[in-house]
Amino acid sequence: MTIRAPKGTLDVLPPESGRWRRLLRAFDDLSERYGYALLLTPLFEATELFARGVGEETEIVEKQMYTFADKGGRSLTLRPEATASVVRAYLQAGRSGVLKGAYSGPMFRYEQPQAGRRRQFYQVGVEYLGEPSADADVEVIEVGYRLLEEVGVAEVTVLLNSLGDPADRAGYREALTAYLERRADLLSPDSRRRLATNPLRVLDSKEDAGVVADAPAPLDHLAAEAAAHFDAVRAGLERRKIPFQIAPRLVRGLDYYNRTVFEYQARSYTAAQDALGGGGRYDPLAELLGGPPTPGVGLAMGADRMVAAMPEEAVGEGLDVFVVLADSSRREAALDLTASLRAAGVRADLDLAGRSVKAQFKTADRRGAAVVAVVGEEWGRGRVTVRSMAGGEEESVPVAEVTEWVKAR
Ligand code: AMP
Secondary structure: OOOOOOOOOOOOOOOHHHHHHHHHHHHHHHHHHOOOEEOOOOOEEEHHHHHHHOOOOOHHHHHHOEEEEOOOOOEEEEOOOOHHHHHHHHHHOOOOOOEEEEEEEEEEOOOOOEOOEOOEEEEEEEEEEOOOOHHHHHHHHHHHHHHHHHOOOOOEEEEEEEOOOHHHHHHHHHHHHHHHHHOHHHOOHHHHHHHHHOHHHHHHOOOOHHHHOOOOOHHHHOOHHHHHHHHHHHHHHHHOOOOEEEOOOOOOOOOOOEEEEEEEEEOOEOHHHOOOEEEEEOOOHHHHOOOOOOOEEEEEEEHHHHHHHOOHHHOOOOEEEEEEEOOHHHHHHHHHHHHHHHHOOOOEEEOOOOOOHHHHHHHHHHOOEEEEEEEOHHHHHOEEEEEEOOOOOEEEEEHHHHHHHHHOO
16 A cells, blocks of 8 residues: 555544544534534635635644645635634625524644644534624533533533723733733744734744743733623523633634633643634624624534544444344345334344354444344244344344334343
8 A cells, every 4th residue: 555645634434433423413413402504615715715814923824724726826725714714605695693503524724743633634613693692602612512511521621711802902912012022032933023913823822831821811901891791701601500711811823803712621632732622702703804794703623632532432333233144045135124124213234245144243243233133044934033232132023023122222
């Protein structure tokens, strides 16, 4: 084999893919239950969308985009995140008012690959457009929290902060710039450059964590409205019993956030101190993209990282029943039985290779089948031998009762 997957990408095969399916299903169900409709947007967009929507000064736009010219000479970029696309789609469709949407799919960032950091990775997320209330922030934060709960990721904490509104930012920017300028000789070259253009970005810098630890915090510069919004978010999270900690220097790497920003951290996922997901309010974004003022708040969870944080027992898809063919002249009967089990909503499979009964039992075991149904010579009398793999009970039952027997296990 000479051709390998590109650096920073991932193949997902069984049994690991069982956890992925469980996660994606949980997200589908949960987002639907909370009223988020499915959204599909392109995997590539005009480069300009991200330059404007994510921000020229960000890590993502400066260093991580997969940008290329297509055969028509257009500059396109593989999406590094989905929020800008969702807001673009909303504006392009001429929508107004509330739109609650959920998406899932791959994102692309040219990063140095390491544990939990890939060049193609998978996110699931929701966007709540057209609603300024703090209750929308709380709902969005709750979706991520409940998702982690449902897939078994334990001891999750929400890190919470408020960046205030763009108008509050001026005073904060001044205080932050003054603080950082006094320590400019300690900063990395990137941060020194950003100090002049976009000092908030310096707070994202891992290299400069030491200097940043005591920097002024946006929370100390909130005007009354943003402060009241932040209080309402905290009260809402308490009501929903979602544990959170204030993280005064959490700003997140995107330019479009205002007010609420948050991230999820779990005890079971500590690789490089990275978050399982995060999000925030982005009221200025629609206008940055040339649309009318449209408030919004959203969330993106890293599926790769959530899968890594899911407990071991969540692995494996399992079958309800594996049909074993013990008499090769009854192959069609085995196919028919499998089809009728599947039609009845049972997860059923069989081996088409004509292997020995022993080998088929091994396959049933490896595939996690709860029950094995043996199609043998007794099929002639309208019966099948069913066997519970866990309990070991075995019984000969009429063909018409197999489904019921399987469902009862
Ligand atoms: P962000 O908006 O950049 O914070 O991304 C939201 C979530 O997506 C993060 O918390 C991660 O779980 C996930 N994520 C972001 N970048 C990567 C990456 N390069 N590889 C894997 N997961 C990522």
